[in-house]
Amino acid sequence: MVCVSRIFQRFVFVLSVTIFVALGVGIALGQFGWFGVHADDQDGAYRQMHVYAEVLQKIQSDYVTEPNINDVTTGALHGLLESLDADSSYLTPAEYQVYKQRPTGGVAQEGMTVSKRFGYATVVNVVPGSPADQNHIADGDVIEAIGGKSTHDLSLAVIRMMLEGKAGSTVDFTVIRPTKPDPDKVTLTRALVAPPALSEQQYENSTILYLKPGVLTADRVDQIADQIKAAKGHKILLDLRDCTGDDPQQGVRLANFFIKQGTLATLQGQQFPEQTFSADPAKWLTDAPVAVIVNRGTYGAGELAAAAIEDLKRGDVVGERTFGEGSVQKTLDLPDGGALFLTVAKYQSPDGKKIQDDAVTPTVAVASPLDDGDETTPPNGDEMLNKALDLLKAKS
Secondary structure (H helix, E strand, O other): OOOOOHHHHHHHHHHHHHHHHHHOOOOOOOOOOOOOOOHHHHHHHHHHHHHHHHHHHHHHHHOOOOOOHHHHHHHHHHHHHHOOOOOOEEEOHHHHHHHHHOOOOOOEEOOEEEEEEOOEEEEEEEOOOOHHHHOOOOOOOEEEEEOOEEHHHOOHHHHHHHHOEOOOOEEEEEEEOOOOOOOEEEEEEOEOOOOOOOEEEEEOOOOEEEEEOOEOOHHHHHHHHHHHHHOOOOEEEEEOOOOEOOOHHHHHHHHHOOOOOOEEEEEEOOOOOOEEEEOOHHHOOOOOOEEEEEOOOOOOHHHHHHHHHHHOOOEEEEEOOOOOOOEEEEEEEOOOOOEEEEEEEEEEOOOOOEHHHHOOOOOEEOOOOOOOOOOOOOOOOOHHHHHHHHHHHOOO
16 A cells, blocks of 8 residues: 555644534544544544545545645645535635735725635625626626636635735636626726715605615614614615625614514524523614515625514515525634634524524515616616515505
8 A cells, every 4th residue: 555645644634633623523632622522423523534534545546647635635625614604714824824914904805795605706795886896796696716716716715815905906807697608707906995875765755764774884783773763653664685794793783673572693503602682672763664675695794683573573574585694703723824714603593593504585575687787777666675665555
């Protein structure tokens, strides 16, 4: 049998550590210190490690050409972590070093939220007026490659790093659009993209207050609260389409404005202390009828707000299934200098549905028209908006 090289041995060791973490196995792993696993699970993990080692040894000894074990290592670890969820990532030592040194403020971007679906980077939503919007990038577009590198072979953390840079610098994409058979090559110029302003409008003789936040930050949720207080007695139409928000707690805060009591969300994980987020009567603002509009670009905090309003029967949720994002990650340093970004807990709706796994399915389904790059209004107008207004008009 061909002797296993030191590189191969190191690979097996690193992969073994990762398998244990990914499976949630409580075997003591030096700096990780996990413990308390059932003996049968422990035996199963060891058997699986043996299979990995055997497969890799066959690759090294019998593959048509001598493989680059470092490349094999990276590919296997990326695949292992991404089999768990989009947010769990493996970073090589070089990638992790760049990640730790990246600037944390004032970084220019393209104006879009990106995650991974089906193995590739996917556009979740786009900021109006941003470089991405100006180049007709839309929800659901797949970024096949960035700078000539396939996003299939990159972790989500690295993809997001590659999208950032200095204002005025450029980045090349290969984009696959749902409405076009052939990929497009796009060059975007990075810019400091400001979040969209809170959009406010009155409908039905000023009896319905329409609010479109665009993003759910602490300041934006405060602005929504001010609008609701100023329009006391109005019915509320909350448009969370293409609404992004990386702080799930802002979604919980927003839901609390409409829900006086009950569980708004929970946060659970295998080794994560369970948390329950209950409505605070002191933060409740209105019992007026409310409707929420969502689409596939509704992401993160907005999904938590919509799920609470829907599950607790507080109002209608209109539109299409949301993206599905709501989790907590932990960074685990690896012995070779790399790192894992591992999902350790997920948010659940009041009915117990995991947002990241199940997303939010509206009570009233209305499909959005396919985006073919035409920015004109659809023939029947905004069908989601019209449906939500009809539902609110029918409520007293």
